[in-house]
Amino acid sequence: RPDTGLETAVRFPADFLWGAATASYQIEGAVTADGRSPSIWDVFSRQPGAVANGDTGDEACDHYHRYREDVAIMSSLGLRSYRFSVAWPRVQPTGRGPANQAGLDFYKRVLDELQNAGIEPWVTLYHWDLPQALEDAGGWPNRDTAERFAEYAAIVHKEFGDRVRFWTTLNEPWVSAMLGYHNGVHAPGRREPAAALASVHHLLLGHGLATSALRSQDPGATVGITLNLAATSAATDAPADLDAARRIDGLANRLYLDPLLLGRYPDDVVADVAALSDFSFVEDGDLETISAPIDMLGINYYTTNVVAAPDGSPPDPGSPHPAAEDVRHIGRGAPKTAMGWEIDPDGLYRTLKMVADKYPAVPLYVTENGAAFDDEVVDGVVDDPDRVAYFDSHLRACHRAIAAGVPLRGYFAWSLLDNFEWAFGYDKRFGLVFVDYRTQRRIPKTSARFYADVIARNEVW
Ligand code: GBH
Numbered sequence: 001r002p003d004t005g006l007e008t009a010v011r012f013p014a015d016f017l018w019g020a021a022t023a024s025y026q027i028e029g030a031v032t033a034d035g036r037s038p039s040i041w042d043v044f045s046r047q048p049g050a051v052a053n054g055d056t057g058d059e060a061c062d063h064y065h066r067y068r069e070d071v072a073i074m075s076s077l078g079l080r081s082y083r084f085s086v087a088w089p090r091v092q093p094t095g096r097g098p099a100n101q102a103g104l105d106f107y108k109r110v111l112d113e114l115q116n117a118g119i120e121p122w123v124t125l126y127h128w129d130l131p132q133a134l135e136d137a138g139g140w141p142n143r144d145t146a147e148r149f150a151e152y153a154a155i156v157h158k159e160f161g162d163r164v165r166f167w168t169t170l171n172e173p174w175v176s177a178m179l180g181y182h183n184g185v186h187a188p189g190r191r192e193p194a195a196a197l198a199s200v201h202h203l204l205l206g207h208g209l210a211t212s213a214l215r216s217q218d219p220g221a222t223v224g225i226t227l228n229l230a231a232t233s234a235a236t237d238a239p240a241d242l243d244a245a246r247r248i249d250g251l252a253n254r255l256y257l258d259p260l261l262l263g264r265y266p267d268d269v270v271a272d273v274a275a276l277s278d279f280s281f282v283e284d285g286d287l288e289t290i291s292a293p294i295d296m297l298g299i300n301y302y303t304t305n306v307v308a309a310p311d312g313s314p315p316d317p318g319s320p321h322p323a324a325e326d327v328r329h330i331g332r333g334a335p336k337t338a339m340g341w342e343i344d345p346d347g348l349y350r351t352l353k354m355v356a357d358k359y360p361a362v363p364l365y366v367t368e369n370g371a372a373f374d375d376e377v378v379d380g381v382v383d384d385p386d387r388v389a390y391f392d393s394h395l396r397a398c399h400r401a402i403a404a405g406v407p408l409r410g411y412f413a414w415s416l417l418d419n420f421e422w423a424f425g426y427d428k429r430f431g432l433v434f435v436d437y438r439t440q441r442r443i444p445k446t447s448a449r450f451y452a453d454v455i456a457r458n459e460v461w
Contacts, residue, residue, distance in 0.1 A: 009461035010399040017120070017410030018455040019081030020074070020432060021368050023127035023171065025057045026419035028087065030064035034102035037093035039129035040139070040180075044187030055425025061417050062440050064106060071113040073433055073442060074416065077452040081120040083367060083412045084110070085127035085171065092152050095131035095145075099155045107156075111163050122367075122412070123164050124226065125153050125210065127171040128186070135188050140176060140199035143281065150209035157214050157221070165222055168298055168367065169210045172228040173203035173256060178320040185318070185423050193322040197277040201286070204259055208289035215292075226298030226367045227256050231350035232305040235330055240309035244327045247272055248307050251321045253354075261359040263291035273323045296409070298367030299355065301394075302339075304347035306330055337390070338372040338428055345393035352401040352408060363409045369394050370414035372421070372428040377443060382434040387447040395460045413451055417442065 025041045045056040063070055074082055088095065090103030114121050126149065134145055153169065170176070179186035182196035190196075211223050230252055234245035250269035258266045264287060270279055308328040315325035334342040352364060371390040375382050391413065402408050418431035426437055432448040435441075454460055 009459050010396055011459040012399065013402065014458070015409075016458065017081050017365070019079055019083055019120075019122065019410065019412040020077070020416040020451075021083035021122075021412040021414050022063070022085075022416050022419065023124070024085045024087035024090075025060070025127070025129040026415070026421070027061040027063040027417055029058060029060040029062045031058050033064060034090070034106065035093055035100045036087065036090040036103055038132040039087065039089045040132055040135045040187035041129050043132050043135075044189050047189065050187075050189060051423055052425040052427050055420065055427075057420045059437075060420045061435050063417070066440065067110050068113055069442065070417065071110070071117050071119070073444065074114075074119055075117045077432070077444070077448055078455045079119055079416075080455065081122050081166075081410065081412070082114060082416070083122040083124060083168075085124035085129075086156055087129050088126065088152055089129060089131040091156060093131065093133075095134035095137075095148050096151070099159070104156075104159050107160065111160060115163060120166070121164050122166040122168065123156070123160065124168040124171050125149075125156060126169065126176075126206075128176055128180075130187075139181070139188055139190075139195075140202050141181060141192070141195035143202055143205070146202045146206035146209055149206035150213045153210035154213040154217065157217050161214075161218050161221065166296075167214055167221055167223045169207040169223070169225050170203055171226045171367075172300060173200060173207070173225075174228055174252065176203055178251075178322070182322050183318050183320045185320075193273075193276045196322060197273060197279070198281045200255060201279070201281050204256070204290045205286055207260075208286075208292055211292055211294065212289065222295040224294045224296035224298055224362075224365075225260065226300055227253075228300040228302075228368075229253050229257075229351050229355065230301070230304050231347050231354055232307065235306055235308035235328075238309070241307070244307045244309045244324075245305075247324045248305050248321060248327055251324055252305065257355065257359060259287060259290045260294070261291065261297075261362065263287050276322055294362060296363045296365055297355065298365050299351065300368035300414070301348045301351055301366060302369070302371075303341035304332075304344045304350070306332055337386075338374050339424075341371075343371070343390060343393075345390075345397040347397075348394050349397040349400050349404075352398070352406045353404060356401075356406040361407060363407050365410045365412070366398060366408065367412050368414035369411065370430050372430050375418075375429050375434055375445065377434065377436070380443070382443050382445040384445045384447050387445065388450045391447060391451060391454075392460055395454065399460070
C-alpha cells in the first residue's frame with residue numbers, strides 16, 4: 001500500500017462493525033421492474049438541466065439483476081455489514097395501500113444472499129426516493145406523508161424484521177428538506193423555503209412515527225436515524241463571524257439533533273427563520289414522538305463548514321440555508337476531492353466529539369464517509385491513492401474519537417460501488433469498486449484492497 005507518512009498502527013475495538021453503504025436509486029436500475037412506480041428522482045432526473053449529462057437512475061449499476069455478484073464482492077472484501085436502502089416505490093408503488101409482493105421479494109433475495117455470506121444487513125427505509133404519487137399529493141411539506149412513511153416502515157419491518165437487526169428510518173433529512181424543497185438541487189426540485197421548513201418537521205415526525213411502529217412490532221429492534229453533520233467553525237473569533245457559525249451550525253446540525261435528542265427545536269434557529277415560518281406545523285405531542293429514544297445515531301461525514309459574517313456581497317441564490325444565504329462559506333485552503341469538498345479528517349473527530357459532548361449518550365455509527373476522485377482504468381487496474389489516504393486519515397480520526405471516549409461503534413465506507421451521484425449523475429465516482437457503465441463490469445480499486453486489509457487486521461497501520 002502507498003506510504004501515507006502516518007505509520008503508527010491504530011487498533012479498533014474487537015466488536016467494531018465494518019461495512020460499506022449504498023442507496024436504492026443510486027445502484028438498482030430496473031426502475032419499471034416488478035411493479036415499481038416512479039419516484040421523485042425518476043421524474044426529476046428527466047427535467048432538462050436537473051442532472052449532469054441528463055443522466056438518470058434507469059440502469060445505474062443494474063444491481064437489481066447483479067446483486068449476487070455484488071454480494072460476492074462484499075464477501076471478497078470481508079465486509080461484516082452492508083448498509084442499503086429499500087425503495088419505497090417498489091414496496092408501495094403509490095406510497096399507500098397494500099404491499100407489492102414482487103418488490104419485497106427483490107429485497108428478500110438480497111437478504112438471503114447476505115445471510116449466506118454472513119454479512120449483517122443494515123436497512124435504511126428512506127434514502128430520498130419518495131413515490132411520485134406522494135409528491136403529487138404535496139410531498140414532505142404535507143403532514144400526511146409522515147403517516148404514510150410510518151405505514152410503509154411497518155410493512156417493511158413486518159416482512160424482514162426476523163432477519164434484520166439494524167434499522168435506520170431516514171438518510172439525511174437535511175438533504176431531503178433543503179436540497180429538495182429549498183434550493184431545488186435535488187428532487188422534487190422545489191424552491192419554497194417555508195415548505196422546506198415544514199418538510200424538516202414532517203421528516204422528523206415520520207422518523208418518530210416509524211420508530212414507534214417498529215418498536216411495537218419488535219421491542220428488541222435496533223432503530224435509529226442517519227444525519228449528515230458537519231462541525232462548523234468561524235473564520236475568526238470576531239463576534240460577527242461567531243454568529244455566522246452559530247447560524248449555520250443551527251441550520252445544519254442542531255435543527256435535527258435538538259428535536260431528536262433533546263425534544264425541542266433550537267430557539268435561536270426558530271427565531272432566525274421566523275420571517276419564513278412560524279412553525280405552526282408543530283402539533284401537541286409531536287416533539288415527544290420525534291424524541292422517543294433511539295438505539296443509535298448514524299452520522300454521514302464528508303467535510304466541514306468554515307464560515308464568515310456577511311460582507312454586503314449579494315446572497316448566494318443557490319444556498320441550501322434558508323434565511324442564511326448571506327453567510328459567506330470560506331474554506332481552510334485544504335486540498336479538495338473531485339466534488340470540490342475540502343478534505344478535513346479532523347473535522348470528523350470534531351463532529352463526533354461535538355455530538356458526544358453536547359447530547360445525551362447514544363451509540364454512534366459513521367454510516368457514510370468517503371470521497372470522489374477522478375479514477376481511471378489503466379491496464380485493467382484502478383489505482384486510487386488519494387482515496388486510500390482519505391480513508392486512512394478519516395479512520396484515524398475515528399480512532400482518536402474512540403480513544404477520547406466517543407461511543408463510536410462502527411464505520412461504513414461510502415460507497416461500495418461507483419453509482420448515480422444524484423445531481424452529478426455518473427460523473428462522480430465514490431466507489432471502493434469501479435463500475436464501467438457500458439459493460440457493468442466491476443473492478444475493485446486499490447482502496448478496496450486497502451479497506452479489506454483494514455477490516456481483516458481491525459487496524460489502520
Ligand atoms: C450523501 O449526502 C448521500 O447520503 C449519498 O447518497 C451521496 O452519494 C453521498 O453523500 C455523496 O454525495 O457545502 O459544498 O462543502 C451527502 C450530502 C455532502 C451535503 C456534503 C453537504 C457539503 C458540501 N452532503 N455537503 S459543501
